[in-house]
Amino acid sequence: MEPALTRRAARGQATSDAARRASFWLDSLAESGADPLRPRTALTANAWFDVCLIGGGLTALWTAYSLMRADPTLRVAVLEREIAGFGASGRNGGWCSALFPRSTASLERTHGREAAIAMRRAMIDTVDEVGRITAAEGIDCDFVRGGxxxxxxxxxxxxxxxxxxxxxxxxxxxxxxxxxxxxxxxxxxxxxxxxxxxxxxxxPACARVHPAKLVRGLARAVERLGVAIFERTEVLDWSAGRVRFRALDGSGATGTVSARHVLVATEGYSPRLPRARRRILPxxxxxxxxxxxxxxxxxxxxxxxxxxxxxxxxxxxxxxxxxxxxxxxxxxxxxxxxxxxxxxxxxxxxxxxxxxxxxxxxxxxxxxxxxxxxxxxxPLGIARDWHPTVSYNPRTGVGFAGGYVGDGLSTTNLAGRTLADLVLGRTSELTALPWVQHRSPLWEPEPLRWVGANLGILGTxxxxxxxxxxxxxxxxxxxxxxxxxx
Missing domain, CATH: 3.30.9.10 (D-Amino Acid Oxidase, subunit A, domain 2)
Structure with missing residues (x-):
């Protein structure tokens, strides 16, 4: 084998080993032989897509799935620094639940009673929606609705x-x-x-799942629909219509993805990106x-x-x-x-x-x-007001979803379906939910952020x-x- 190929294979094995260490869930996939966790090909040249999703977790994958089911002609790309499901999507507690970080009473105070009830109904329905889609797509993720x-x-x-x-x-x-x-x-x-x-x-509104089986199975499902997933591809920054990236496969390649829609789905890893540093607290x-x-x-x-x-x-x-x-x-x-x-x-x-x-x-x-x-x-992601959001600006084509505070395994599905409607310009029951276009305040600069966050942990x-x-x-x-x- 040529030295360059040998080095690339070694980097791929290192990525797989790091993924196995990331959680029991991911390790169990590799241990059983069901998924060796080998990284997909990195993006190494400039490219154009209709939609570019930043992050390879459940938010991005559910969004890609919903977009492709609605319009199979779309060119959709997912850019992930490690492998799909490496972050919270492959490490969480495996609760596909109707939990939402803001209580219903809190939503009622800020958005009104009807909106609060609509949010609750949407979250409860989402538990069944995840079960329905995983069954339809043949994703065996140990889904059992036991409450x-x-x-x-x-x-x-x-x-x-x-x-x-x-x-x-x-x-x-x-x-x-x-x-x-x-x-x-x-x-x-x-x-x-x-x-x-x-x-x-x-x-009763909760199902037990194996989260790594879910996210890895969903990645394969969106690939079957035509989505391009680029792993070991680090996003450096984004702006309207453009995403700058660097390949981590040893090639040293850098480039730009041009896209009509840029959707940010990085949750607890958001602070690694300059434009999101104070938007989400990990x-x-x-x-x-x-x-x-x-x-x-x-x-x-x-x-x-x-x-x-x-x-x-x-x-x-x-x-x-x-x-x-x-x-x-x-x-x-x-x-x-x-x-x-x-x-x-x-x-x-x-x-x-x-x-x-x-x-x-x-x-x-x-x-x-x-x-x-x-x-x-x-890391999990927390917005300053503990209020998750699905946001999209049709003028710039930039969207964001996150701030799930650890309640994201099912909420990501609702976010993905909602983002797809927003991108496609569709008005629906989902786009009327109270978390849509919610804008949380930025977190305070340091040292206030460090003091406040750790006092909150100490306080509980x-x-x-x-x-x-x-x-x-x-x-x-x-x-x-x-x-x-x-």
Missing amino acids: TVVFARSDAQRSAARAEVEESARYGVDRLEYWDERRVAERFDVSGADDRTPAAVYD IFSLMIATEPLPPEVWNRIGLTHGETFSDYRHLLVYGQRTADDRIAFGGRGARYHWASAVDPRFEQDDRVFAHLASTLRDLFPAVGDARITHRWGG GLADREERLTGRPSLIARAIGPLTGH
Whole structure:
């Protein structure tokens, strides 16, 4: 093999190895032989397309899918720095849920009751839409709609649970159920934060998925429709009608994509681009996965396939029973880094991993000394007002979608369908939703951004401690609630 080809193959293998380290989900694809995670060809010359999508995650891929289904004559390109699904789309908790970062009450205050209800309906419908499309396209992503069980493990959490059920009933869209201590005890071996059995809230609008199978399968589906995906292609900057890039395949090639429509879909990695540096704040969420647990342990825990779980603490945790009987479990708590830095070193934090392992064993004692096989993390994107957006300027042809605050696995599908309508100039129920054309304020410059973000993370942890000490709903949480979309 020629030296240049040898070096290119080595770079491709390094990319694949980095992807395997990025999450259990991606590693499991390579381990099973289902997907070697080899990078697609980089873009190495100037090119012209109707639509250029920046980023190779679910937002870009769902947008490309919707555009091509609507108009197969379009020339659509996706530019990705690593491989499709390398970011949050291939690392998340695998909740295809109707969760939205802004509460329905908050949306009602800012957009009105009808708009808030329309947003809720759209999010609930999106869960089924993802299931429908993945089935139609033959994307086997372990999609099982089992709902979410959110445990209320203290009196303060029980108050929060009842309040959520009561508030949702005012809008008549969500179908939340309050499960009392007796019902929880009949099904689950879950500990309380006090001496009582927890209560819970059940939300049926959620499916368990394997996120890497979803995003990688969707990438193949859009390629079948004619979309060009260029990996190991770093976007340096963009403007109306132009995207500057650099190939990372060792060729050193740089160039420009000319496009009528430029759509930015980089979420937590947005601060790497000059034009988006203060638009999105990257916060790292970390995860662990256990070894497969035996049937007798699952019989004690009580979670069935398809069910996801959490509790009502303020410093968020989330988990699922995977198709191969592991627990994939994650949470917040990693600090924000100066100047919105995004670096692979921040994906490993022994303190947070230890906290996640102890929290999981505290929640489900039956986990016992099960081995933790994978530890990973990555950045999620937060807008200054915690309000996601789908925005498009028909005059410049530039669009943006993101700010999902970790609730993006299903929201990306809704964003992609909506962006497609906006690009094609179609007026629809989707383009009338309240997040369309929403413009969040920019994040403050440093050091205010660093201080504020880390105080917010500290505050949620302190709110949990306050509730453990007082047994009452946290005053700290109430104070920071308006800053977190509630």
